[in-house]
Amino acid sequence: MPNSKKKRSVTSFGEFLKDKRQSLKDGGMSEEEVIQILLSEFKKLSEEEKEKYEERAKESRRILQQRQRNKREAEFQKRRDPFEVIQETFVQDITDMGDKFTSKTDVMMTKFYLINFQILCHMEEAHESHQTGHIPLEIGLLEFTLKDGITNQYHQFVKLEDIPYGISSYALAHSEIHKIPILPCKFGTSNYEKITEKIMNMVQSKDMIFTLASNEFWDFRSVQNSLNWIFQQVNQENLGNLKELARLFQFLITFAEPHLKPSVQDCIFKLSDSKYEYKPDTYCYYHCEIDTIHCALGSVRRWAYSLFETLCPLYGCEITKNHILIA
Numbered sequence: 001m002p003n004s005k006k007k008r009s010v011t012s013f014g015e016f017l018k019d020k021r022q023s024l025k026d027g028g029m030s031e032e033e034v035i036q037i038l039l040s041e042f043k044k045l046s047e048e049e050k051e052k053y054e055e056r057a058k059e060s061r062r063i064l065q066q067r068q069r070n071k072r073e074a075e076f077q078k079r080r081d082p083f084e085v086i087q088e089t090f091v092q093d094i095t096d097m098g099d100k101f102t103s104k105t106d107v108m109m110t111k112f113y114l115i116n117f118q119i120l121c122h123m124e125e126a127h128e129s130h131q132t133g134h135i136p137l138e139i140g141l142l143e144f145t146l147k148d149g150i151t152n153q154y155h156q157f158v159k160l161e162d163i164p165y166g167i168s169s170y171a172l173a174h175s176e177i178h179k180i181p182i183l184p185c186k187f188g189t190s191n192y193e194k195i196t197e198k199i200m201n202m203v204q205s206k207d208m209i210f211t212l213a214s215n216e217f218w219d220f221r222s223v224q225n226s227l228n229w230i231f232q233q234v235n236q237e238n239l240g241n242l243k244e245l246a247r248l249f250q251f252l253i254t255f256a257e258p259h260l261k262p263s264v265q266d267c268i269f270k271l272s273d274s275k276y277e278y279k280p281d282t283y284c285y286y287h288c289e290i291d292t293i294h295c296a297l298g299s300v301r302r303w304a305y306s307l308f309e310t311l312c313p314l315y316g317c318e319i320t321k322n323h324i325l326i327a
């Protein structure tokens, strides 16, 4: 693998950080200063010493994966059926939507919004941290109508002013998965005011923002929490509760063709369709280069493509290159 070396140094550095951080922190340095100093120290280590940290990193990854598995299982046990929870929360919203539309033309002209985030980490996952929630790293937001396709989009990397104490090594592991370097963060903005402003300006109806809860409710919560996090940074009122995309999809199919009644699982399956993965222009400029499916913009575009493919024919809309950029 061409990037195995880089990969190795990132996680083993997390272990190195665990060893050395506290004494520097006690000296009164900020987390960011500590990381900068230790990063250059780490680079000077012998191959043998690095190997030792790599071994520990492997073990940490194993423990982290096991903990995530246990947690997911526990979440699943708690809920008899994750879709039931989604249903309770969102079925009312989607029923209300029926009142909004009087005709297929109404639906065709309506502006819908799709949002997704890549996150830095689940705060609960970092056992040293007492904080909860999800910190966003990358935002993807799309506006579309069935008639005109994708009419607007917003993509932004989020730069943290400081990595919250106690989560550095977890943040590194996530950064590696999502291929978004955070040490130092080369791109992104920490102007949260501007980010929230952009989102507010773009989204014309808070009732029309959707995200996909794929196979677990967890994904949905991380998107909602990331959105909340951004707005909390500027003490702004949030956009409110996101709605579940698979249910919108189901609603819109049945609205157009009452005899078609796909299950929510069918809709999730269709929306998670991977056929647009790895094609150029689906991902943001950065993720396009480094070839990964973990891109916030890529996922909202893929959802939109899947929606268009099914819904445009049902609503009599032509699929143009504004609908599917890569057509």
Ligand SMILES: [Zn+2]
Binding pocket: 138, 283, 284, 285, 286, 287, 294, 295, 296, 297, 298
């Ligand atoms: Zn991206």
